[in-house]
Structure formats: C-alpha cells, structure tokens
Amino acid sequence: MKYNEISHFSHPQHTLTLDYTETPFKCDGCKEVGIGSHYRCSFCDFDLHTHCAIPSLSIHHPFYTKCSFQFFSRPPGDTPRYCNACEKDVTGFVYHCKSCGFDLHPCCAKLPMVLDDGETNLYLYRKVRAPCHKCGRKGRSWSYRSSCKKYNLHVACVREMLVENWHELYFGYGKGIKKLENRIPSLKNTLQTPHKRRKGKVKKCCEMAGLALQFVISAVLGDPTSLIAGVIGTLMS
16 A cells, blocks of 8 residues: 555654656665655655555565565575575565574565566566577576566576676665766667577567566666656666
8 A cells, every 4th residue: 555655763763755756766765676665755865665654564475485584674694695586686675584584685586476468468487498598598586487488588588688788776875866868878779689489489489578577667766667667668778
C-alpha cells in the first residue's frame, strides 16, 4: 500500500512525500538506482524506492522455501555481501536470511514473478540452463525468460547495463541529469546478438527482446509498470 506522505527512520528530519519521476535517481536506502514512483524529501534531495520506504519486517521468497528474510538497514556482519538475485554488492538496505546467509536487495526481493510485455509473458527463474541474450552465458543470477523460451536475460546483466550507462548515478553524481538519452547509447546495441534464423524471424526476435529488456529494466529499477517501460523504450531509441 502506498501513502502520500510518510515518516521514515532513515530521514527523521522531514516527512517523505510520494513522488514520480522519469529521471533515474539513486535510492538513499539501498543505494541502487530507481525510477518512477518513490518517496522523496525535496528539501534534502533524499529519495527512497517504495520498497525501501515501506519495507516488510520479514519476507519469504518462493525461490528459497526454507529461508526467512529479515529487513536490515545495513548489511549484517563485517564481510562484504552481495545480492543473490543480481550479484551486485549490498551496501544499504537488505533482506537477509540468518540461517542460510542469503541476501536480497529490496527491489530484487520484490521482483515480479511474471512480467507481461504486451506480446508474451516473462517469467522469473532462479536459474536458466539456456544462454542469456545479453552475455551468452548460462546459469549465473536470476533470469527472466519469455513464455516461448527463446529469450532469456539475467537480472545481473540488467544491473551491469545500468552501471555501464548510468555510472554517475551509482556514485551520486547524476542527480539532476536531464539528457539521459546521451547516457544510454549502448542498451539498444546489446540486443544485436547473432541469430541463425531467417531474417524475418531475426527481426521479430530482436523486437521481442527489446520489449522484454524494457520491462525487465523497469522491474529492476523498482517500478515494473507499462508506463515506465514506455519511458525506458523512449530513452533506448
């Protein structure tokens, strides 16, 4: 449930107001990039994903049936930790299972099990034996796979593409950037992988891959809506 205004322990100075932006922001809770609906303090330039602003104290995930994940405002322990969904480092808010040692970023923990890209459903898997459309490798992190089973994309690869193209955002230099089109030139090129099918099918496959990528990026950024997917598509074109 979303509220128009909340108080949050991580920013006790002011209340946070529900906001919407088509410009990526760096979440001050989990330290990851976000877009779309979020909570913001305009006085302090402080932003939180909705998943970070209103976290659950504990969650269960269908991929880890024996685990109980507890919410932590900082990574537990003294050793570096990484998210088991996207393989990126955990540097802020996290869901952690004490018994198994698994960690999930709040947005990764809430990734939809099914995404509808308008033409085919994309299903979230813990592991996929088929190669990823981006890196060509099997296994690795969680993946979204199309219902036709011809398209796979690692959540880790989406994270890497975001880091490659929005590097400044991850280090706090990118707030206020308006011309994001100039910062995301390579996303579209990642879809131009070799195919052994006829030309017509190649075009259709790449079009589907483009739609899928838009929706997966939207989900990883914390706002898996068709509107945000359209914004991502505009930035990629």
